[in-house]
Amino acid sequence: MFAVPPSPLWPGGVVVTAGAVALAVTVQAGLAGSRHALAGSVVLWVLVALHVAFALLMTGRHGGRRWPAGVQACLTYLPLPFLGATWTPVCGLLSGALFMTACRTRSPLLAAQAVACGPVLLWAPAGTAHPGWAIAAPVLGLVECALVGLAARAHRLTGVRDEAIGRAVALERRRFTRDLHDLVGHRLAVLVLKAQLVQRLVDERDDKAGLEVAETLDLLRALAADVRAVAHGGRRSSLEEELASARALLESVGVRCRVRASCRDLTGEVGEALTHALREGVTNILRHANARHCAIDVAERDGRVHLSMRSDGARPPRRDGDGTAGLGPGPGQGLANLTERVALVGGRLEVNPSRGGEFAFTVHVPRADDDAVTGH
Structure with missing residues (x-):
């Protein structure tokens, strides 16, 4: 004390x-x-x-x-x-x-x-x-x-x-909680999916089981690194790497993924916010949908960067035993954290309600002057 x-x-x-x-x-x-x-x-x-x-x-x-x-x-x-x-x-x-x-x-x-x-x-x-x-x-x-x-x-x-100390402690506690959910929650969702896949491959005596175990170990190492980064507040993500990782991960579970990115090399807070948005979208697809198709678009228009994700197979919100809303495509803690992150860089988040099993959200953020935007 x-x-x-x-x-x-x-x-x-x-x-x-x-x-x-x-x-x-x-x-x-x-x-x-x-x-x-x-x-x-x-x-x-x-x-x-x-x-x-x-x-x-x-x-x-x-x-x-x-x-x-x-x-x-x-x-x-x-x-x-x-x-x-x-x-x-x-x-x-x-x-x-x-x-x-x-x-x-x-x-x-x-x-x-x-x-x-x-x-x-x-x-x-x-x-x-x-x-x-x-x-x-x-x-x-x-x-x-x-x-x-x-x-x-x-x-x-x-x-x-x-x-001032009380406010700083509250902000740091909020940052830790938000990063823990956004980073570690994403890794855990992927780990659960990988563990289920390994179990199925082992039951089927498939030779790919060893490869999936190796990827699972890599995920565990990445999870440990994320926990250390959250604890020290030093986590920095690359949007380009996250786009490639998201596409590979979704296609590995049978989701056909289309990625269109006219700007990839975004640095600083804008790139960090978009990276978390992309990670949150992938996590929602893995946890709350039976998706078969997903479209990811990153574009710059009028000095603002727009990231949108659309996927099918969205499940309706389910009810827990106490009658409260459970996991589903509706806004949850992850989207609330994402809204806060985007607002910190002067952006906004739009979440479109599910229609016909489709779930979509779009992030609009102003591009910072020190962000280098390169077309690909």
Whole structure:
């Protein structure tokens, strides 16, 4: 299992909390021995708790409300005449809260108020404010706002990254499933057919049994290579080789096959899509039809490549034991995968319904600029 990295909000929250507590401890030490020590301590820690909660809420997607900043302003300036210069450091917390609100709402007015949290102390009665905090307060608030903003942004980027990873995993899983069906399913269908042929030849003591066994072993080796290619995503097919293989395979099982191809040497994604279309058509003929004739045409017209397959002997859809549609000439997972593959290269798939036992489908794809088209 993969370890889940901690959310970036945790270090941001720890830094904000630690900074607020450190400032509160400094103020608490200054309050010791004064006649308002108890009341000042209560207000101080309520103010710190309110500020930390507000800062953590501001890191969320929708942010916090503005009223805590108003309450914090009252708790900052109202005790100032009673607690004196010892209380002035808490102005830095108010400045930070106003800066965070200003960044969230994009308000120049709130930003100006955040900056003014320090200089306003210069107009306080003598002895009630420390003049150094006139500059230190907005600086402290700006630093806190920057830290909280970085933590919030890192948190959002983490969410975006997780979503991107999830989409990539889903796409890879879909690719693996599609390739497994299109490549391995085709090989398995041919292997079943070859095994049945070998069994019949063995029963008839035909000398061709050894040749069929050798071809079956070649198919098994090809199947193993396909599985490795699917696992590593490195499968690349040749349309010209697939046309020759389809014709030889169909004629070996007694299907008269006519192939007309005015363009064969198609490379890249277009050739890959057409190769899968051809393979899916052959698989449908082997599994869902008792064909005697098949016609395959590949042509280019108006900058688009068209591949069509027609065969007879299509069987009507059968029903499984639970009443659902079974294997037949209608669209299934293979045609659904093919539709997806063709759409990825800007093409479309047309499936003609069975009429009089004939099944046909046509693939139309735009020819890529880097595809070399050679007439034969």
